[in-house]
Amino acid sequence: MTQQSEFSMSRLNDHQRCSHAVRVLGLAAIEQARSGHPGVVLGFADVLTVLWREHMRYDVTYPEWPARDRFVLSNGHASALYYAVLHCVGFDLSLDDLRQFRQLGSKTPGHPERDVQLGTDVTTGPLGQGLANAVGIAMAEHYLCHKTKTQKPQSAIQFHTYAAVGDGCLMEGISHEACSLAGRLGLGRLIVCWDDNDISIDGRVEQWAEKSVVGRFQSYGWQVIDGVDGHDPEAINHAITQAKSCQSQPSLICFKTRIGLGTDWEGTAQVHGKPLGEKRFSQYKQSVGWALDDFTLTDDVYGAWRQNVLASQRDAWSALSKQILDPYWADYFASYTDGLSENNHHILPSDWEDQWAAWLQDDSVVSNQPTATRHSSQSCLAALVEQMPSLIGGSADLAESTGVSLPSLGSWDPCGEPSQFIHFGVREFAMFAIANGLATCCGLRPFVSTFLVFSDYGINAVRMAALMNLPVIFIFSHDSVFVGEDGPTHQPIEHLAHLRSIPQLEVWRPADAQETAVAWKSVLERTDGPSCMVLTRQKLMPIDRGELIWQCYHGASRLDAYGSECHGLLIATGSEVNVAVQVQQRLAQEGLLLGVISMLCLERFLGASDAFKKSILTASGFRMIIEAGSSSCWYQLLQGVDGCVCGIDHFGTSGNGEAVYHLHGFSVDELCEKARQLHKQVALI
Structure with missing residues (x-):
């Protein structure tokens, strides 16, 4: 793109025509929908016009070009402006698509939704998360830049990440978490x-916002370019050029703008989220000399928008990617030249199936001794990262506790090269959202970890991962009241049910080392959404499955040989499977025959074929579901059958883990008695 810092008169005229065009298109879309946010369309158009015309590197004929610049609209309510820009530069958004803004089934929803083909890398809307996503994207670029060095001076992957934020984004706590880490890591191409307009929905932000955003970001180690006139294209261009010249620090550019520019609502909260109305919109068009219909642009305006657009980068980038020095990454990126979509670019080792078969028999990976599943997961992860440099992640200051500590990898060094392992610090929300950003880039597979009870800190980012179909791996350990002495603040209760209620999220709670390995294999083979690994702190006994390990890949397995010839079924997950097996064995001595099901992943099981589900849920007797957490998600398995859920629907207490576990009803004695009573009730019917 053009790098000069001075605007000629012709460039200034082109800028004005282009910025007026996206303002009118954005406002027209809002008026058509009778819904939207006109203030930012008017106030931030100059900044986006300069950024996209003068600086952004992209190729509309090759939207998935791996080395393209990324843009994240963290203030996602500015979508009407963003769609207008994407249309003008030539992405597959037509004027009719703009007319359908916020309408059912359109390409232009109320907030941007991830679609790389349409120029949108990240779904945004919840304020601040897009900023954290951008930090993740910048981390991905930094990592890949080091991994894709070529025989030439430049790496095959090297780009800038731009994020647009508003006052609300910077008030959100996630902005502190993410930006303090970005400064520590020195992400110079972020x-x-x-959009510093001093207005949020409720009025002037000086009443509730911090006094010095500048000071805050300077303390993070950012370059801060303050006081830039956000309506002066030369000043905007100069500031972005200055930011790009700094390679050792991320940059914050403070663009002073006027919300609702050019209307009688300028500078007021009223213009934030209320359409202008026909009269005010007409007055605005008249004030800027707009003589065309609302959804009409002239060829010279399109020409001005696209005069700096790069020609096709496919051939040039393909040639550069073939010069990558590292053999793994050379092979990894060769698939892009074969037409593989970025959304599905997740490369497993070529001998994947053979490796897993070997690992299942390798006691150093899948132990046949009593082992906590967090440690079983750690053994799998240690083997995986050696084979998959695209597997990258870390922990929120709990690496050893959650089983993701991998000393052989080292850790991401702020002063040196990036690593597959990242110390995120105590920043759960940012960590989850950063992982989402990592997952949008070139098929990287991020994993992040904390205690299950702290999943609440970042649950909205888990939801966003599911909404974007991003294959992020969330590792949650210390999964029940068995945490014990730390007490109810650290004992998860409602968390499993909450996670299972999120659409497109799979929750895996393995019962032993073998199931943990199956969960890892299944999670890595899944590319259309996120997964959770829910793991124990306490040791679990290994379970003998014989040849039925294949069932686990469908989310559930039978651990008995009774088939339909039993009085009922015990359905359990994780640590409760061990307890269910003990209950089965004791009651069998009394002549009460119970099947045992390990429900490794409820979502995967419910999505399996009817034939498989019937083969697992065979018995005509009662069903007793056992899980040390909220019971609410399990009643769907009791429809039309007698049974009960043995769960925990109240907070825990501090004490010895096993004692707390038994106090809440998970002793073998108490569960045996519940099973006997259920059997009697069914027999009386």
Whole structure:
């Protein structure tokens, strides 16, 4: 793109025509929908016009070009402006698509939704998360830049990440978490453009916002470019150029703008989220000399928008990617030239199936001794990262506790090369959202970890991963009241049910080392959404499955040989499977025959074929579901059958883990008695 810092008169005229065009298109879309946010369309158009015309590197004929610049609209309510820009530069958004803004089934939803083909890398809307996503994207670029060095001076993957943020984004706590980490890591190709208009929905932000955003970001180690006139294209261009010249620090550019520019609502909260109305919109068009219909642009405006657009980068980038020095990454990126979509670019080792078969027999990977599943997971992860440099992640200051500590990898060094392992610090929300950003880039597979009870800190980012179909791996250990002495603040209760209620999220709670390995294999083979690994702190006994390990890949397995010839079924997950097996064995001595099901992943099981589900849920007797957590998600398995859920629907207490576990009803004695009573009730019917 053009790098000069001075605007000629012709460039200034082109800028004005282009910025007026996206303002009118954005406002027209809002008026058509009778819904939207006109204030930012008017106030931030100059910044996005300069950024996209003068600096952004992209190729509309090759939207998935791996080395393209990324843009994240963290203030996602500015979508009407963003769609207008994407249309003008030539992405597959037509004027009719703009007319359908916020309408059912359109390409232009109320907030941007991830679709790389349409120029949108990240779904945004919840304020601040897009900023954290951008930090993740910048981390991905930094990592891949080091891994894709070529025989030439430049790496095959090297780009800038731009994020647009508003006052609300910077008030959110996630902005502190993510940006303090970005400064510590020195992400020099991350540039944040702040729409500093002093207005939020409730009025002037001086009443509730911090006094010095500048000081805050300087303390993080950012370059801060303050006081830039967000309506002066030369000043905007100069500021972005200055930010790009700094390679050792991320940059925050403070663009002073006027919300609702050019209307009588300028500078007021009223224009934030209320359409202008026909009269005010007409007055605005008249004030800027707009003589065309609302959804009409002239060829010279399109020409001005696209004069700096790069020609097709496919051939040039393909040639550069073939010069990558590292053999793994050379092979990894060769698939892009074969037409593989970025959304599905997740490369497993060529001998994947053979490796897993060997690992299942390798006691150093899948132990046949009593082992906590967090440690079983750690053994799998240690083997995986050696084979998959695209597997990258870390922990929120709990690496050893959650089983993701991998000393052989080292850790991401702020002063040196990036690593597959990242110390995120105590930043759960940012960590989850950063992982989402990592997952949008070139098929990287991020994993992040904390205690299950702290999943609440970042649950909205888990939801966003599911909404974007991103294959992020969330590792949650210390999964029940068996945590014990730390007490109810650290004992998860409702968390499993909450996670299972999120659409497109799979929750895996393995019962032993073998199931943990199956969960890892299944999670890595899944590319259309996120997964959770829910793991124990306490040791679990290994379970003998014989040849039925294949069932686990469908989310559930039978651990008995009774088939339909039993009085009922015990359905359990994780640590409760061990307890269910003990209950089965004791009651069998009394002549009460019970099947045992390990429900490794409820979502995977419910999505399996009817034939498989019937083969698992065969018995005509009662069903007793056992899980040390909220019971609410399990009643769907009791429809039309007699049974009960043995769960925990109240907070725990501090004490010895096993004692607390038994106190809440998970002793073998108490569960045996419940099974006997259920059997009697069914027999009386």
